[in-house]
Amino acid sequence: MSDIMRPMPFAHLMNWILSEYKAQGSIFGVSKLVKHDNGKALPIFEEKIESPYGPAAGPHTQLAQNIVAAYAAGSRFFELKTVQIMDGDELSKCVAKPCITAADECYNCEWSTELYVPQAYDEYVKAWFACKLLARELELGDPNGFVFNMSVGYDLAGIKSEKIDKYIEGMKDASATAVWQECMDWALANLDKFQKVDEAYVKAITPKVSNSITESTLHGCPPDEIERIATYLITEKNLNTYIKCNPTLLGYEFARKTLDGLGFDYIAFDDHHFVEDLQWEDAVPMFHRLMKLTGERGLQFGVKITNTFPVDVKAGELPSQEMYMSGRSLYPLSLSLAGKLAKEFKGMLRVSYSGGADIHSVKRLFEAGIWPITMATTLLKSGGYQRFSQIGEELMDISYDAWAGVNVEKAAALVDEFGGDGYYQKPMKPIPSRKLDKKVPLVDCFLAPCRNGCPIEQDIPAYLMLVKAGKFEEALQVITHRNALPFITGTICSHRCQDKCMRNAYDESVYIRGQKLKAAEGGFEALLPKLRPAAPVAGKKVAVIGGGPAGMSAAYFLGRSGVDVTIFERKDSLGGVVRHVIPAFRISNAAIDNDVKLMEAMGAKVELNCEVKSVQELFDKGYTHVILATGAWNKGSAGMEYGEEMNVIEFLEAAKKAPESLNLGKNVVVIGGGNTAMDAARAAKRIPGVEKVSLVYRRTKRYMPADQEELEFALEDGVEFQELLAPVGVKDGVLTCKVMELGEPDASGRRSPVDTGKVTTVAADTVITAVGEKVDTALYTANGLEVNNRGRAVVNADTMESSVKNVFVIGDGQKGPGTVVEAIADATKAARAIQDFDVDVYVEKNVNPDYQAPLAKRGDLCTDCKNCDDARCLGCATVCETCTEVCPNRANVAVAVPGMRMRQIIHVDGMCNECGNCATFCPYDSRPYKDKFTLFWSEEDFNNSENEGFLKLNGSNTRVRLGGQVKEYDVADVGCGLYEPLRKLICAVYDSYSYLLK
Structure with missing residues (x-):
């Protein structure tokens, strides 16, 4: 078995x-x-x-x-x-x-x-x-x-x-x-x-x-x-x-x-x-x-x-x-006990x-x-x-x-x-799951989890290798094929790619975002003059309403494809929330301007200080397609029973544009636990007259939605976290809160807050609520778009097209407050629906032609990642083989197969006790000890298993279980009827890895 x-x-x-x-x-x-x-x-x-x-x-x-x-x-x-x-x-x-x-x-x-x-x-x-x-x-x-x-x-x-x-x-x-x-x-x-x-x-x-x-x-x-x-x-x-x-x-x-x-x-x-x-x-x-x-x-x-x-x-x-x-x-604990015994026995106890x-x-x-x-x-x-x-x-x-x-x-x-x-020190936030929402295939299971964790599947291994080689222009060319905003995402992206990075299991994930910014800064001057839109596309004219990250991205991709595209932006500059709300200590206007230049190089036109509310008016002016990328600017609320609250967007806009206009008092409370709440708390610390900023949240830091690094930045800036508090109301400079406690963990380990029946107070001259902004439902209904029960436009998930033909909705305005890279993903879908382009131009560049280069890094931990010159990328698109490494019994084996790319994985049944460790580290949502093609040593073990795999009979005759069916094949015969990659894999074992057989 x-x-x-x-x-x-x-x-x-x-x-x-x-x-x-x-x-x-x-x-x-x-x-x-x-x-x-x-x-x-x-x-x-x-x-x-x-x-x-x-x-x-x-x-x-x-x-x-x-x-x-x-x-x-x-x-x-x-x-x-x-x-x-x-x-x-x-x-x-x-x-x-x-x-x-x-x-x-x-x-x-x-x-x-x-x-x-x-x-x-x-x-x-x-x-x-x-x-x-x-x-x-x-x-x-x-x-x-x-x-x-x-x-x-x-x-x-x-x-x-x-x-x-x-x-x-x-x-x-x-x-x-x-x-x-x-x-x-x-x-x-x-x-x-x-x-x-x-x-x-x-x-x-x-x-x-x-x-x-x-x-x-x-x-x-x-x-x-x-x-x-x-x-x-x-x-x-x-x-x-x-x-x-x-x-x-x-x-x-x-x-x-x-x-x-x-x-x-x-x-x-x-x-x-x-x-x-x-x-x-x-x-x-x-x-x-x-x-x-x-x-x-x-x-x-x-x-x-x-x-x-x-x-x-x-x-x-x-x-x-x-x-x-x-x-x-x-x-x-172990070290403390060793130290205690050493002291007790004056060092003479081994x-x-x-x-x-x-x-x-x-x-x-x-x-x-x-x-x-x-x-x-x-x-x-x-x-x-x-x-x-x-x-x-x-x-x-x-x-x-x-x-x-x-x-x-x-x-x-x-x-x-x-x-x-x-x-x-355990990170304040749980380590995100490295698992992808995919099942491991029987063959060719190598992939780059970072790419699959990225909403736009950027060719990350490709540009990491180019940056390492000092080829910044080439790296930026690879980046901008899928990512219209390399400076913005290189600075403030939530980097979900890093959550999936396999380097996490060694030391720290590769600093992918930083490498992207390095490519952007190093390659911008050389690449910008060479950017050209494609030949003009006849019969298509697109209006993009909203000049935030989603709108800019859509205009970039459409312009590059040769489509006549114009952005209509109600404010005096492009950039949306990134420009007008996110604090300057997070991202500079110069970085945003560089992304605008990339977009303009692709022929996109811009009309500022122009608010458009009627889709039909645009159609009447000759536009064939309209993309709504208006963001989520409507106020959210903490639901306090009494007292005034300042909206986080209004506060951050004022703090960025005219901080001297704000009179917040000495004590500021920010309600919320997301990245925007962290921005608000850090921005408030910088407002003249503010002495103390408290962040109130009904759970602990561990369960806040903010990213780990944003929590760390807030703590470094002196923000005080008031955990397990639910606000009731504010009056006379005092915020009254219910005291919460965490209940028993659910199946996922998450613990919900429970009211203890107690109350406490926090000094609060100003209360800023950062609890999630809302979309402008009225804009959609006024233009005849179908909306769901949350007031968001109903769209085709593959094209982002709404219920109104040729009208698309993307970005925060479609799904609620999200990330920049999610906005780019929406923009990509809409742009491709209007004028398709090949996103996979650089996919093959993710594979390192030198197979041994990533293998050479296996097993080596970096003890000082912050000061490491090497990006530390493991080259997962070239070779994974993680399941072979983490198996104590060596039951997963890498096999080179003639005619197939890289090495394939064989699971050796007789060496496995199903400890499950390979399932923990496989980037797929799978268990290699159950899901990889398995070599059996005996008929008894073959019959007592459900794994897809094979048993050598006599010569090249082989019994194979595949798709729940058991058949016998002469694998030396190319026309035996067995799935060809598996036939090649079995033959490679027989020809070059016969020592695996018992």
Whole structure:
């Protein structure tokens, strides 16, 4: 079945590794191999590790291929996935699937290995042997320069059981086991496959896989049981021993306050685990006793920080009631516990660290004496195991002195730092979904999510590459083919493209808007003189009523297409809300003027100070088409019961044109939570005489509609946020508000405000309401246009044509207040309906002819995005392959197919346990582990799955499930009747990737 993992025999494992490396230079998709050739290593457990990091006990140490991939990427300390007496099918039934989601902080509802214990044992031995062979053959480092650390749980009776005891003893010495002999026999029989591995080397590989162990205990395990287990492992099994510690040692109040202060206040948990888990007063004397016990036996004792931190499922994150949190939200708690223990034990308690460590923190953790460092969450994100490659290079120049204790001062300094480190601060707004409203296709699934997230589908990868190359004129040419307003959108666009950017899963999205402005400013002078409209189009004459972004865009596209077009604007200049309302500190008139020049270069005519209200009058004057682009200027209202409110548009117009005319008093309140409210609050701060500006909203900042950056700008300007307040009325300089609270989350996690019955007051000499402007319904009805129940014109969604023939309605005046780029999208539809043009002229330029260029960026995080010279674009239109990176088990594989563009994705059923992580990161609204074309290893698994995919029979005969139908094909026959791209894909697997087959 799809969620049952089928471990590979050692022969298959090694054939895959050696074949892939020979053909592609990679090992299970890891192409950035880390080699340790300085001859240095850190002593640990009477062994040594060339680097102090590796994968934590979890999904990345469950199968042999996972461990090998981590080793190839530089890992040298491996915390093997926990084994316990309950295993295999019995345990698997207890694990809800999917069980992992790592979109930002990570959550999981898995625990120990889903394999049977003997299977898990075999995987660890196979991985040990494979890493030994690869160390020598590929010269990755000292074959004895890495350490395997066991992990067992969860009670003494289970650990002493025959099954777990056999596991422990086998890990201490594998020489008498069948799997060891399997590995040895294969290696000796296949020496011809190696250049640097000989018989003597193979026979000298040590069977002593592990002499250290980490004790994992379930929540609520009594302290005496924890100590009994540790004592048994030390005295009876003679093992260097770590005990996993939970953040619950810090106490509920500390954990709640810390997470709340960092913006993780939505993470729900109560105090019951804090009460039931190991207590500080029990832990400290226990650790002293165990340190003494190991010291007497020449062993090492330490703690593993941290074990799981259980939180409640509140927004359907996973199909369970409770889940375990990890990643950057766990880092402050884990680090705080490490610092507290370091201080208590004067640095002499060894700490094995896990809990949100990544490229941002590993080196400082090591320098504080906190190591080895194991990680899981960072590997579950885009880049996957190759994130370890960057970490490996980062740690090449460390001191290799023996551990001398945790540096208490440095540990304390790290604890002090995280509160002010923005990296560990949750954004005020939830990270927008990266998902597109599309299902992943079986083939050719690469696309640029940024383009699909943009309402006008700009050719973003194309112009990013041109900007990087310094070709600003060409970049601007690409931009202006779809975007008539590069200066306006390059300055104030809401950049929904960046919400979809796959770079979000690394560090920050590419600053696409800034790159657009860079192209506009760098290419404008060269491009403007070369712009020409097309040859005049006979029989078409268009009037555009309204000279805001929508009207300007429509005129630009129509003029470029050769259509006679005129804008009628009631004000004295073009630009609409952008010119007359949005504050100058957001966008300059010069930027708007440049977009006007681009429009005029296309032959569009303009009549200012001219208000047109009759469509028929325009038709009577010979216009064949009319576009209404009048904006949404009618006042909105906060619905206060009493008192006066100033309309936000009126205020912003006055603040921009004549700020000296405004007398707002000392205290100004802005009601609303959108971008316009932020503009108003920031503008009010700049009005003479104003001392305090408060922004009142009935929810918290997290649920405000304003963009994250607009919230940040308002806070930087000193605007005070008055959250969870609903205005009642204003009188005598006082705004009375109802006090609200957030109710229980709905299925999406959104929490609606609930009236508490309490009231409070806010000082308010002036109240400005920014709660949404309205369209001028009267204009539509007066001209015979059909309107809906919200007073907005009814239009054809594809053409923007209204119920009156040849009359179109676009922009804010059609749908209500929106974004500039949405206005451009409307204008594009209307213009194309009148005179069509090809929007896809530059689509092919989105693909980088150098396939390796974007691949070279995979796995590398930028630790200082603001000052990075590179745009950091991952080139998703050229190559995606994200699902291959984020799969811990390597179950999604990229396959080059002759005659098809780029590499295609194959899902290998036998390597997948349906953890669901690939579904989190796939840009489509899909689950690659369910929705990508699947390779099956057995008829049983083929029959027990619903995935579309194939099973190799004999020769080129293949059983295929497609569209719910199962048929057999001879895929060597071009005319076999199978969909040709899938036939080519299967043939590529058979011809060039036969190692995928079992």
